[in-house]
Amino acid sequence: MFGTTKAPILTIGVVGLGLIGGSMAKALKKYTNHRILGCDIDEATIREALSSRSIDQAAAPADLSGCEVVLFALYPQQTVQFVKEHLDCFRPGCILVDLCGVKRYTVDSLTGLCAEKGLTFIGGHPMAGKECWGFSGADAELYAGASMILTPDGRTPQAALYLLTVLFAAVGFSTITTATPAEHDSMIAFTSQLAHIVSSAYIKSPRAQQHAGFSAGSYKDLTRVAKLNPKMWTELFLENGDYLVEEIDEITRHLQEYREAIVTKDAPRLYQLLEDGRRKKEALQ
């Protein structure tokens, strides 16, 4: 007689248990029955991850040889350095995914190197976050309803992409979006990086210090992400400087259009600028 076969339990490594990696580990533990290995240089973080059952086992880099999938939730330069240093730790066929906020830098640095070793490297970027960082903010629900971006290329095995799609859907992502690394970096310069720059610039008006009683939702929205991790964003902005500067120049140019209409008291022009923005926002929602 033949038995029924359940989907096998995978061993998944998560390297870096900060907000993003910690949330990934917690979500994998909560929503799948895979075995989760956690790797972090901070011993207190590892202890906390173990005691909260966010991971099944602490892993040294050499232990990652047991993994079918390894997720990297480090800064981009750390990711590239870690993978390069431990290339021999991964078993052939292993799928490596980085979760960094820029994709050209990590993908260009690692895809070829990994392929030579029989490993599949795919760039990923979970479109979710919080105004805090570190494992203490990690949350199994962080990815619920969010979009996961993956940057496979023509050589990416379809089976690996399929596996990741199922895995990320299981931890809560509602959409898997594929893009080239350049498409990702260009879009993210606009939707995320520029938002952080503008928010950080906004808060620097001298009026910010006296705003109590004068702020409704719009001020709060515009300045929320000014509370950012400056070390991480400094690296991300510099690794995506070309696209980001384009976006800074774009919004600066538009701000000058409104300024000019106000200075010249050109009501029809100002109305047109605002109406154009309103229509664009309504069309996108």
Add this chain to the structure above:
Amino acid sequence: MFGTTKAPILTIGVVGLGLIGGSMAKALKKYTNHRILGCDIDEATIREALSSRSIDQAAAPADLSGCEVVLFALYPQQTVQFVKEHLDCFRPGCILVDLCGVKRYTVDSLTGLCAEKGLTFIGGHPMAGKECWGFSGADAELYAGASMILTPDGRTPQAALYLLTVLFAAVGFSTITTATPAEHDSMIAFTSQLAHIVSSAYIKSPRAQQHAGFSAGSYKDLTRVAKLNPKMWTELFLENGDYLVEEIDEITRHLQEYREAIVTKDAPRLYQLLEDGRRKKEALQ
């Protein structure tokens, strides 16, 4: 024998039953037992306000002579025009409050004129809103927990200010903030007007059209108020152009600092700019 005396029922006029005036009428009906007269040039709005019991009675301008308090929720120029045209409709001692988003224009235009007629004019600005307008969006809870700004001056009777403070607390405001019209206009240029300009400018990047799958909370926050009422904001921006241009120049200058640090790949400088923004935001929360 003496009877106990309940606080008397006032007659309160609301002129303009859009989002702000309609919400004020609904909140006054829900949270006080005052008699509410509603005045609007749109007959369908009046019918809707009556049938939803948001007002007790439709009022022509002449009927406002029965009011102890009249709230004006019109655009600033309409407010000034309405009060000037109907100065003789108000009874001596009546308290007139405009709810416009700029205060120098209305207060400077009307305070003296009203005083000559024995009326008390006080500028007001409820710090609450929605991305819609008109009576259909009106909501008795719009002001719950919000701040109400009032701009009394040295001649404002304390009794009138006391009455308004109690009245606005009753409809849900958690804070009554007083300021001069110029202080208000300067602060509002930063907390509200600049937010709408930046949001409207943000959405105009060509990348906005392709952002599906690439946006997390930061993009949504930064562009939320781009869905604005262009007619109203054109007027408000032009009536506050001096302060608003200062704020546009301020944020533009800061954006250039980040740009410069990125172009020159100056990581310590970029870190410092971001850390400074983070500290400022954390200090304010």
